[in-house]
Amino acid sequence: MIVAERRHLSEILKNIEPYNKVLILGCRGCVAICSTGGDREVEIIATALRIARKRQGKPLITYEATLIRQCDPEYLANLPELMKDAEAVVSLACGVGVNLIADLYPDIRVYPGVDTLFFGANTQLGVWQEKCRGCGDCIIDLTAGLCPIARCPKNLLNGPCGGSQNGKCEINPENPCIWHLIIERLTARGELDKLNEIWEPKDWRTYLGESPRKRIREDLIKNNKREG
């Protein structure tokens, strides 16, 4: 999932300072799963903002809604109606949702309520760990399913580096050295020779070369009148 973290309330308060009526808009996608921007967080953040503004002597009216996904235009179609009485929206979706609102509704003042962090897994209650960088050129078929791009701080393609000690990363010794794990796994499977093969240079154009990236499936857009 896309993992996000709630912004400090002072930052949100600063953004909505000029407004008296604000929509707090959650998303039931990734941010709900990572306990940052679902129904529950919408209610909490709206309440906290109202308390803060009441203490400032500038009462705030909040409207609360949570969409199935903010990263899909069809679920955002109802936004103008939700915004009927609001002057601005604080979106608790990831940056994708905020951008799409800004793209589709240039007249709506949208502010992020969260910082978008990474693609990660919920490894235990309250803990999310990055597992994928979204680089667009997966090599995890060669590395026992473990991604050195996302999980090695140096993004090494030929680790472990000299700093790996007792299987731990030198940058953060709490983390395993992912290359140590890759070699352990491949050795156990009798597949270590995979690392003797010469790999083609990694194609970073899929990550950095054509920003913003776009994926097109002709079979899905054929006869579809929607553009964008």
Next chain:
Amino acid sequence: MAKPKIAVLCCNYTNSATDEDFKDFPCEIVIKRFPCSGSIEIVDILKEFEDDAEGVLVCGCEKEKCHNKTGNLRAEKRVLGAKKYLEEIGIDPERAQMAFVPRLDTGAFVETVKDFVEKILNKR
């Protein structure tokens, strides 16, 4: 001048206190009962502050005595979560507290509330 207000959100099975138990308190005590302290949400705590409470005490059963096993521990986490929000909007996080009290011991519950009230009123 209105009396200061203190809210107590509690597991129903921690006490059977009535208004009479708090009649001599120097503040208004609002008791809200929940089927288990584990069902008390962060927003329940914050809404008491929105309704002008000067402090919110969450009371759950003693550790390892929760009928639902971990409801009281869950409540403790929610209080911790609420403190974070309070801090960010400039409210002393100590104004929200968790207390573990014996089951169905109204005397101990009233004493716990009394201690909390003293702490909060001392902040004035």
